Amino acid sequence: MIWPAALIFDVDGTLAETEQAHLQGFNLAFAAAGLDWRWSPEAYRALLTTTGGKERMARYVREQGGDPTAYPIADLHRAKTRLFTEIVAGGGLQPRAGIRAILAEARRDGIRLAVATTTSPENVAALCLALFGAPMETVFEVVAAGDMVAAKKPAPDVYLLALERLGLPASACLALEDSRNGVLAAKGAGLKVALSQSFFTRGEPTESPDLQAAEFSELLPLARLSAAVS
Numbered sequence: 001m002i003w004p005a006a007l008i009f010d011v012d013g014t015l016a017e018t019e020q021a022h023l024q025g026f027n028l029a030f031a032a033a034g035l036d037w038r039w040s041p042e043a044y045r046a047l048l049t050t051t052g053g054k055e056r057m058a059r060y061v062r063e064q065g066g067d068p069t070a071y072p073i074a075d076l077h078r079a080k081t082r083l084f085t086e087i088v089a090g091g092g093l094q095p096r097a098g099i100r101a102i103l104a105e106a107r108r109d110g111i112r113l114a115v116a117t118t119t120s121p122e123n124v125a126a127l128c129l130a131l132f133g134a135p136m137e138t139v140f141e142v143v144a145a146g147d148m149v150a151a152k153k154p155a156p157d158v159y160l161l162a163l164e165r166l167g168l169p170a171s172a173c174l175a176l177e178d179s180r181n182g183v184l185a186a187k188g189a190g191l192k193v194a195l196s197q198s199f200f201t202r203g204e205p206t207e208s209p210d211l212q213a214a215e216f217s218e219l220l221p222l223a224r225l226s227a228a229v230s
C-alpha cells in the first residue's frame with residue numbers, strides 16, 4: 001500500500017508564487033471601477049490572512065470604516081478574476097521548486113492528485129494552462145475550489161470536500177500548503193500536512209505542520225515521505 005494514496009495541493013503560493021499577480025489583478029479592477037483603492041505589497045501581506053478575494057475586499061472596506069454592502073464586491077471580484085487570468089495567461093509564472101517533479105513522480109507511482117483551494121476554479125484552470133501547459137482536468141483528478149464550500153480556510157471544509165471526491169480517508173492523504181490558514185484547514189480535516197512558506201507567508205506562525213521544508217523539492221523522493229511524517 002502506497003502512502004500517501006493522494007496528494008492534495010493548495011494553489012496560491014504552493015503551486016506557484018501567484019500572489020503578486022493576484023495583487024496586480026485587484027488593483028487593476030479597483031482602478032477600472034473608478035475606486036481609489038490601491039493595495040501596497042505590505043498592505044496585501046496583512047490582507048492575505050483573510051482567505052477568499054471577496055472576503056478580503058470586504059475586510060478592507062471595513063478596515064477603512066466603510067460598509068462592504070455599499071460596494072459591488074461580487075462584480076469587482078469577477079473583474080479581478082478576469083484580469084488575473086489574463087495576467088497569468090500572459091506568461092512569466094513558473095511552478096515553485098519541486099512542484100513539477102512531485103507531480104511527475106506521483107503520476108509514475110500511482111499517487112492520485114487533487115487541489116483544495118480558496119481561489120476560484122477559473123483561476124486554477126488558467127494556472128494549470130500557464131504552469132503545466134495542460135488543462136486542469138488532466139493535471140488534477142479532483143478540484144475543490146473557491147465557493148464550492150461556504151467556509152473558507154482556515155475552516156477544513158474545502159479539504160473535506162476534496163477527500164469526499166477522492167473517496168479516501170484523511171489518513172491516506174498528504175496536504176501541501178504555504179500558509180498558516182492552509183495548515184490549520186488541513187489539520188482540521190485530519191490530514192498530515194507539509195508546509196513550505198512562500199514569499200507572502202514567510203515569517204508567519206506555522207501551526208506545527210508534520211513536515212516543513214524551505215522548498216517542496218525537499219519532499220522528493222515521494223517514496224521516503226511515509227517514513228518522514230510517521
Ligand SMILES: [Mg+2]
Pocket residue numbers: 010011012013014177178179182
Ligand atoms: Mg496558499
